[in-house]
Amino acid sequence: MVCVTVACSVSSPAGKAALSRTAETTAAAAFKVEQVTVELQAVCLWQGCRPLLQNLTLRLEAGQRWVVLGRNGSGKTALGQLLCGLRQPHQGLCRRPPRTALVAFEQIDRILENERYQDDSDFVGGCDPGTLARDFLLQQTDAAVAGQLPQLARRLGLEALLQRGIRFLSTGEMRKLVLLQALCRQPQLLVLDEPFDGLDAPTCQTLTRLIDEVAAQGVQVLLLLNRLSDVPAATSHLACLHGGLLVASGPLPQMLRSSALQRLQQFGQIRPEQLPGALAPTEPLQLPPHEPLLQLRRVQVRYGERFILRDLDWTVWPGEHWRISGPNGAGKSTLLALISGDNAQAYANDIRLFGRRKGSGESLWQIRRHLGLVSTALQQGYRVGVTARLAVLSGFFDSIGVYRACSRQQDQIARAWLNVLQLADQAERPLRQLSYGEQRLVLLARALVKQPPLLILDEPCQGLDDLNRAMVLQLIDLLGRTGGCQLLYVSHRAEDHLPCVRHHLQLVPAADGGFTGRIL
Structure with missing residues (x-):
């Protein structure tokens, strides 16, 4: 097998991969590869003047199961991009196999952005489905693997989605689709950046088993994780990144006892006890x-x-905080988009919000001035x-970007929220240069800047490390208990519980297709 070795910013010519194939195939992997060793020696990587990785030396031996753990902005995503050839080191050596695949949130953002650019709905006189999931998978799949596509899709619960446009898939469904595409490339090194975020519990279990089976086929699998609780039981080695530095690495049992890991988990933890001030609304609800x-x-x-969604009835009274649950693809994000006005079918339904029926003459801005929203779709x-x-200031105007003058008080409030969330030092950095979690x-x-009457939180902790997750959950709970906000909260993770949320809408399969609501 030939590995690609990169020294500084110059790549040596990559030889052709000599994969050891067998006739045996499984539903988890239609191939078997020669095991590889991945090695980094004194690697440095910058973005402008900012170091992403600093003097990083790491060796992943064939047969080992590695996890790299780190907080938001620690350099994990940059490491994954480096190992998959999407970045080149400015100093040091990077030895990796020629066949690599990376699955990350940023990758999905780029795919869906291209889908939005290619959307021809206005010209075809209807809803343009865009790229079908099956065509998306076959774009970079050779004929040998294409025959195994139905088995692989069935294994991830995607068989029924192959004829749907990818822009209509839920966050969890899209994550599974990109993982399936990565497997179809027959990688020798598979890097999964936060693979469990956005997935329901059964899918997380399926994915863990699939990772085990792929690793058993000889693929070197590297997981990049924010949460220690996500580390799979089969992990053999753990490395910890902080600020682009490798602060500790070694066998998992040894690392779990290390003081370095404990210090990393406690670093920078804060407990917000007081909310920043809010402007008095010009038109209170x-x-x-x-x-x-x-x-x-x-x-x-x-x-x-x-x-x-089908025949869904739901009433939210003043002062109630609600959790919304359901499997991937159940329509949770669709339901929230109906409320926020981001789904046009809201106006064909009987929906009353803030005392008015949708479609009775109110503008989208009249709705949004009373709303705050966090979602994967907004981030994309x-x-x-x-x-x-x-970006924080744009929350005062419910816009993407800022197109008017901001008052001094608005600027002070925006900076106060960045300070609460430990991002004061990132205030003037471009938003798209921050990590996904940041x-x-x-x-x-x-x-949160305007502390709206209704706060819609669609997986707000997605992409966050353990400390930021704990901080955000405590902050949201404090806002729910002491502020004037009502919460509509979606999360797949049972541990992301908000004590102030005492009402539960569960989306369950409807008798004639789709999903309906059940009050728990």
Whole structure:
């Protein structure tokens, strides 16, 4: 087998991969590869003047199962990009196999951004499905693996989705699809950046088994994780990154006892006890007496013949905080988009929000001035070139970017939220240069600056490390208990519990297709 060795910023010619194939195939992997060793020696990597990786030396031996653990902004994603040839080291040596694959949130953002650019719905006189999931998978799949595609898709629960456009997949479904595409490339090194985020519990278990089976086929699998609780039981070695530095590495049992890991888990932990101030709203929300904040009656959402939501009834009264749960693809994000006005089918349904029926003459801005929103779709769509501070300020205007003058008080509040979320030193950095988790925190601050009457949180902790997750959950719970916000909260993780949330809407399969609601 030939490995690619990169020294400084110059790559040596890569030889052709000599894969050791067998006739035996499984539903988890249609190939068997020669085991490889991956090695980094004194690697340095910068983004402009900012170091991403500093003097990093690491060796992943064939047959070992490695996890790299680190906080948001620690350099994990840069490491994954380096190992998969998407970045080149500025100093040091990088020895990696020629066949690599990376699965990461940023990759999905780029794919969906291209889908939005190619959307021809306005020209075809209907809903353009865009790239079908099956075509997306076959784009970079050779004929030998294409025959195994149905088995692999069935293993990840994607068989029924192959004829759907990828822009209509849920966050979890899209993550599984990109993983399946990576497997179809027959990689010798597979790097999974936060593979469990955005997936429901059964899918996490399926994915863990699949990773085990892929590793058994000889593939070197490297997991990049924020949370210690996500480290699989089969892991043999653990490395810890902080600030681009490798602070500790070794066999997992030894690392779990190390003081270095304990210090990393405790580093920078804060407990927000007081919320930043808020501007008095120019038009405060005033509900008529005995009027619910939100009411949905027999709501249906469908695309063609396929139902997403069906006959869903739900009422939210003032002062109630709600959790929304359901498996991947159940329509949780679709439901929240109906409420926020980001799904046009809201106006074909009986939905009352803030005392008015949707479609009765209110503008989108009249709705959004009372809303705060954090979601994967918002993060994927926030593509303008602004700093973190300006992104937070845009929350005052419910816009993507800032197109008007901001007051001094608005700027002070935006900076206060960045300070609470430990991002004060990132205020003037471009939003898109921050790590995925740091971007999530910035958009959370954007949702909170005006402390809206209704706060919609769609997987707010997605991409966050253990400490930032604990900080955000405590902050949101404090806001729910002491602020004027009502919460609609989506999370797949049972450990991401908010004590202030005492009402639960579960999306369950409807009798005739799609999903409906059940109050627990």
